[in-house]
Amino acid sequence: MAAATATTKGERTRAAILDEGVRIVSQAGLDGLTIGTLAEATGMSKSGLFAHFGSRDELLLAVLAHGEDRFTEIVIKPAMDHPRGVPRLRAMFVNWLDWTESADLPGGCPMIAGAAEYDDRPGAVRDAIASGQRAWIEVLKRTVNQAIEQGQLAPDTDPEQIAFEMFGIALVVHHHRRLLGYTKARSRALEAFEALVARSARH
Numbered sequence: 777m778a779a780a781t782a783t784t785k786g787e788r789t790r791a792a793i794l795d796e797g798v799r800i801v802s803q804a805g806l807d808g809l810t811i812g813t814l815a816e817a818t819g820m821s822k823s824g825l826f827a828h829f830g831s832r833d834e835l836l837l838a839v840l841a842h843g844e845d846r847f848t849e850i851v852i853k854p855a856m857d858h859p860r861g862v863p864r865l866r867a868m869f870v871n872w873l874d875w876t877e878s879a880d881l882p883g884g885c886p887m888i889a890g891a892a893e894y895d896d897r898p899g900a901v902r903d904a905i906a907s908g909q910r911a912w913i914e915v916l917k918r919t920v921n922q923a924i925e926q927g928q929l930a931p932d933t934d935p936e937q938i939a940f941e942m943f944g945i946a947l948v949v950h951h952h953r954r955l956l957g958y959t960k961a962r963s964r965a966l967e968a969f970e971a972l973v974a975r976s977a978r979h
Contacts, residue, residue: 918935
C-alpha cells in the first residue's frame with residue numbers, strides 16, 4: 777500500500793513539473809525551457825529534475841507529450857459529447873480557441889511555439905511536434921468525414937481542405953492576438969469557421 781501511495785505521489789510531482797514546463801514553453805518557447813529554468817520555476821534542484829528526466833531532450837519530449845495530453849483532455853474529449861459531424865467539429869474549434877487563450881498558457885499554445893522553433897531542426901523533438909500536429913489534423917479530417925456521412929456537408933467536401941483552413945484560422949488567431957494585440961481575433965475566427973462550414977454545407 778505504501779509503495780502505491782509513493783508512486784501516486786511521484787506521478788503527481790512529475791505532472792506538476794510538466795505543467796510548469798508547458799507554461800514555460802508557452803511563453804518562452806522550447807529554447808527557453810532548460811533544467812535550470814525549470815528548477816527556478818518549480819523550486820526544485822537541478823539534480824532532482826535530472827533524476828526525473830535525465831537530459832534536456834528527454835525533458836523537452838516529456839513536456840511536449842504532457843502538452844498533447846492536456847490538449848486532448850481540454851479540446852478533444854469534451855467535444856466528443858457533442859453530436860457527430862458539424863456540432864462536434866464546431867466544439868473542437870471553440871475548445872481549440874479556449875486552449876490558446878487559457879490563463880494556464882500565458883504565451884498561447886506551446887505546440888505552436890515549438891513548431892515555429894523546430895520546423896527546420898531535424899531530430900526527435902521536431903518529429904514529436906510534427907507527429908502530434910499530424911494526429912490532430914487527422915482528428916479534424918475524421919470529424920469532417922462524419923459530417924459528410926451525416927449529410928451535413930456536401931458529398932464532394934474535401935476533409936483535408938477543411939482541416940487545412942481550420943489550422944490556418946487557428947494560426948492567424950495566435951499571430952493577431954499575441955503579436956498584434958488584435959482584440960477581435962476570436963470573433964473573426966468564429967466567423968471564419970462558420971463561413972467555412974457554410975461554404976461546404978449540403979443544400
